[in-house]
Amino acid sequence: xxxxxxxxxxxxxxxxxxxxxxxxxxxxxxxxxxxxxxxxxxxxxxxxxxxxxxxxxxxxxxxxxxxxxxxxxxxxxxxxxxxxxxxxxxxxxxxxxxxxxxxxxxxxxxxxxxxxxxxxxxxxxxxxxxxxxxxxxxxxxxxxxxxxxxxxxxxxxxxxxxxxxxxxxxxxxxxxxxxxxxxxxxxxxxxxxxxxxxxxxxxxxxxxxxxxxxxxxxxxxxxxxxxxxxxxxxxxxxxxxxx
Amino acid sequence: xxxxxxxxxxxxxxxxxxxxxxxxxxxxxxxxxxxxxxxxxxxxxxxxxxxxxxxxxxxxxxxxxxxxxxxxxxxxxxxxxxxxxxxxxxxxxxxxxxxxxxxxxxxxxxxxxxxxxxxxxxxxxxxxxxxxxxxxxxxxxxxxxxxxxxxxxxxxxxxxxxxxxxxxxxxxxxxxxxxxxxxxxxxxxxxxxxxxxxxxxxxxxxxxxxxxxxxxxxxxxxxxxxxxxxxxxxxxxxxxxxx
DNA sequence: GCAAAAGTGTTAGCGATACACCCATGC
DNA sequence: GCATGGGTGTATCGCTAACACTTTTGC
Numbered sequence: 171x172x173x174x175x176x177x178x179x180x181x182x183x184x185x186x187x188x189x190x191x192x193x194x195x196x197x198x199x200x201x202x203x204x205x206x207x208x209x210x211x212x213x214x215x216x217x218x219x220x221x222x223x224x225x226x227x228x229x230x231x232x233x234x235x236x237x238x239x240x241x242x243x244x245x246x247x248x249x250x251x252x253x254x255x256x257x258x259x260x261x262x263x264x265x266x267x268x269x270x271x272x273x274x275x276x277x278x279x280x281x282x283x284x285x286x287x288x289x290x291x292x293x294x295x296x297x298x299x300x301x302x303x304x305x306x307x308x309x310x311x312x313x314x315x316x317x318x319x320x321x322x323x324x325x326x327x328x329x330x331x332x333x334x335x336x337x338x339x340x341x342x343x344x345x346x347x348x349x350x351x352x353x354x355x356x357x358x359x360x361x362x363x364x365x366x367x368x369x370x371x372x373x374x375x376x377x378x379x380x381x382x383x384x385x386x387x388x389x390x391x392x393x394x395x396x397x398x399x400x401x402x403x404x405x406x407x408x409x410x411x412x413x
Numbered sequence: 414x415x416x417x418x419x420x421x422x423x424x425x426x427x428x429x430x431x432x433x434x435x436x437x438x439x440x441x442x443x444x445x446x447x448x449x450x451x452x453x454x455x456x457x458x459x460x461x462x463x464x465x466x467x468x469x470x471x472x473x474x475x476x477x478x479x480x481x482x483x484x485x486x487x488x489x490x491x492x493x494x495x496x497x498x499x500x501x502x503x504x505x506x507x508x509x510x511x512x513x514x515x516x517x518x519x520x521x522x523x524x525x526x527x528x529x530x531x532x533x534x535x536x537x538x539x540x541x542x543x544x545x546x547x548x549x550x551x552x553x554x555x556x557x558x559x560x561x562x563x564x565x566x567x568x569x570x571x572x573x574x575x576x577x578x579x580x581x582x583x584x585x586x587x588x589x590x591x592x593x594x595x596x597x598x599x600x601x602x603x604x605x606x607x608x609x610x611x612x613x614x615x616x617x618x619x620x621x622x623x624x625x626x627x628x629x630x631x632x633x634x635x636x637x638x639x640x641x642x643x644x645x646x647x648x649x650x651x652x653x654x655x656x
Numbered sequence: 657g658c659a660a661a662a663g664t665g666t667t668a669g670c671g672a673t674a675c676a677c678c679c680a681t682g683c
Numbered sequence: 684g685c686a687t688g689g690g691t692g693t694a695t696c697g698c699t700a701a702c703a704c705t706t707t708t709g710c
Contacts, residue, residue: 239508
């Protein structure tokens with residue numbers, strides 16, 4: 171426990187709880203997935219200061235006493251990459267002794283799916299660069315971030331089959347082929363086009379926007395959108411999402 | 414960051430990393446499930462000291478600098494309940510500002526399934542009592558432990574249908590009816606006996622031990638055991654566990 | 657014989673898979 | 684007309700759900 175806590179517990183605790191001092195030995199790292207032209211990407215930062223300067227890593231930093239861990243994740247991601255207003259979800263906490271060099275650091279990993287077209291990432295004051303990397307072409311990363319990524323990607327591959335989370339990676343209006351290619355990219359396998367269509371349409375999760383693709387050199391596809399309200403209503407009725 | 418880190422970073426860090434001092438603002442809590450006679454239980458401790466004295470809670474405490482979080486979970490559970498040699502798995506980290514009174518504490522929740530007959534829980538030095546509670550009869554708990562439990566139980570209900578984790582709750586050799594009742598207790602619904610049998614037997618996960626129940630006043634059932642090696646081999650072949 | 661649980665068999669129907677085929681559009 | 688992707692139709696097969704039925708054992 172912190173030495174000066176003994177000065178006057180109640181007072182100091184109160185101050186700490188609302189201070190923006192960082193909590194020792196605890197950090198957050200974010201795995202941000204993006205999707206574009208049938209390829210899955212992840213957002214990395216290049217460190218601009220400190221012992222890991224010049225190395226690529228997951229966006230991540232320390233948690234303050236006066237913020238929830240969810241709020242910390244949002245703040246950290248925004249300050250390092252300028253990516254904002256996205257839904258970050260907690261994934262797993264990594265706490266091996268040797269995961270961070272010369273210090274004990276436990277990190278809480280978060281992930282998110284974003285529509286890559288919607289953001290224009292910019293490095294924060296402590297970052298030298300920010301870049302989308304294809305998931306098959308990820309550089310060596312600082313600390314144990316490669317393991318965190320692998321673990322998270324594996325988790326995603328399972329999750330995408332049981333929960334309708336992939337839509338966040340697509341534009342609000344998308345075609346069934348885009349959705350198919352998203353699943354193929356994440357699961358890393360070919361799927362039957364016809365059966366994929368039928369499966370999704372039968373679920374009634376997708377709403378026909380009555381709009382069509384434009385300026386394509388083939389028959390224009392119907393644009394659909396995902397309706398979260400419909401999904402929640404179906405959930406209440408016992409609906410189980412499976413792909 | 415801790416004030417005395419500034420004395421000499423490298424030296425102090427090295428000492429800290431191998432010290433058993435506790436990390437500030439970070440704890441572990443454990444949800445231990447047990448099963449006996451068609452009923453699902455959870456293991457709770459009654460606090461024997463501190464501001465929450467007399468209250469029931471999940472087993473939990475602080476993490477030391479010189480132990481991994483997995484090791485901390487094992488140590489804490491053992492010291493408070495004497496339950497040892499079980500496989501604890503991380504569930505989720507809870508980090509809202511208000512979850513702990515008058516102080517900022519982030520907690521990493523772990524869970525485990527145990528064969529209730531195999532343990533004889535005893536309270537540790539800071540616990541007044543340790544007891545198995547039926548999951549429908551859980552008392553009011555300290556902090557946000559009721560929420561942690563609810564969240565974990567919900568997680569279990571999903572997990573049990575996609576991974577063969579229920580076997581840890583049963584004796585090494587068990588009957589199909591015991592397994593059925595376990596699923597019924599966790600999912601809180603009746604299942605068809607015949608179809609349940611067929612589903613499980615077809616998976617080839619269960620090995621017939623060639624032994625039978627003894628001293629029962631009805632036809633003696635075959636005792637089966639779960640074979641983890643078989644499961645892993647099936648997994649490699651692309652097998653997916655679904656109940 | 658009766659109670660209790662073990663264990664088998666049967667049926668109907670839904671749903672996944674594989675694959676063939678037609679449609680619309682730009683060049 | 685041809686390439687490209689959009690979109691439909693269909694046959695097979697396996698699996699599941701529902702439920703009736705038979706077997707074994709102790710008392």
